[in-house]
Amino acid sequence: MKEIFEILEQNARATPEQISTMVDQPVNEVEKIIKRAEKDGTILKYKAIINWPKLGKEDVWALIEVRVTPQRGVGFDAIAERIYQFSEVYSAYLVSGTYDLAILVRGKNMQEIASFVAEKLAPLEEVQSTVTHFLLKRYKESGEIFHLPKEINRRLPITP
């Protein structure tokens, strides 16, 4: 079963028929597993990884370190929720180390992110401090490498 998800994680467009052949399981079985996973949230969503710079339309991204005060009873979860609900927040993680939450924020320009931090994030009562790192270049995302050099075929067309 795990293998089905591994295949989908690599290629969300793999069809149930293809997957069924690859893992040697009946198609209806595979379809059932996928349907169930879509329903119960095992599969959250199918998305494409877009190379935006190629389109000349690049948003501004920032990785923000946030130090917060945990709350009795709910720890970091309540404050994390107050933060990740903002539509500007693309990803949010609780991390170990010198700060607590690592959030990835997306905006049209630097100004937009600056005002998000100044007006929405920093004023939150539980937020002690923030450190904002603007992303300069994207090399790899979700296991995929950006800016791949033009695919060159290194293999000979036929070998013994």
Added chain:
Amino acid sequence: MLNTKSAPTKARANLISQKVATLPPSGIRKFFDLLASVEDVISLGIGEPDFVTPWHIREAGTYSVEKGYTMYTSNSGMPELRQEIARYLELHYRVSYHPEHEILITTGSSEGLDLALRAIINPGDEVIIPDPCYVAYPADVTLAGGVPSLVPTSEENNFVIRATDIEARITKQTKAILIGYPANPTGAVIPRKEAEAIARLARKYDLLVVSDEIYARLVYGMEHICFPSLPGMKERTILIGGLSKSHAMTGWRIGYVAAERFFIQALTKIHQYTMLCAPTMSQMAAIEALRNGDNEVERMVQEYNRRRRIMVKRLQEIGLPCFEPKGAFYAFPSIKATGTNSEEFAEKLLLEEKVAVVPGTAFGHCGEGFVRCCYATSLSNIEEALRRIDRFLRKNRLNTG
């Protein structure tokens, strides 16, 4: 005074040794030239992994260059590498070889095969080889002064050589049996029973077995039989292996031979006068591959297995029957129903649909009626190639007979 006029030469043909002049060129070579003339080909004709060597291995290779590992190593290869190979063989196949005396690092398994044959063959000795087989087997035997004794294999037996057929071929001149399972070009894997029967023959007739196990890691749902692990076979088997296929390291040229000291000494003699040693940086990379490469190997094997299932299913769907290959990364479908022969089929397919497959006849007479399709290529390539083959069959009305 210097005479710049060269002496009247003998016929130019005589300049090349007879042995080489009469050696047929690889059946693949001819196809290669034809291929070069066609653009945008989807090739199922490549006998090597489509994965680039895993980064940690490449990194170890470049690091060794940076550190100045640019000199010869000992003839036998770096001790650390031989130890890793001994450990690897013990771990995966439960065969023990002494790293100091029983393992030789070669420049690819091809060198190992050549050394093994040259070390054991006397002029006129016969070596039993399955037909079809890897292109180098009969040629290497001939170059070593031996006589290839081809034993036909067939689809009915999943292209596994049968002990009974071997026995029928054994003569006073028979010196060895050369086999390679999992097999190129068929993808066949030898079942334990058949391997044991061959081992019995080897003992009965006092024959050596040269076992080319370069594809050992690439088996799907079947165990790989490491020949020297069979009872009484270690002392009469020369085991050939390498990292090219398992670790996607074809260009690094690292192979090995494992056998009893007595054989390794003989092989090393030839090796020291010809190759000296395998490339040092490649040996360094190979050490890393064997120490930390197993996860990557398993990932690649899993990926091949998925493609294998897609390839075999699609071949059958479009009307090219194919026995289930359990090893390597080849499918060997029958094209007999199309009424053409292998070479014609491959040539027409290439010119009309720009898909390259290798005619089975490149690997021996018994490959007639089959083509080799390698699935070590992306899934989308496999799907597209098979769509084209399907169209090709329909257009030429080949699948309806």
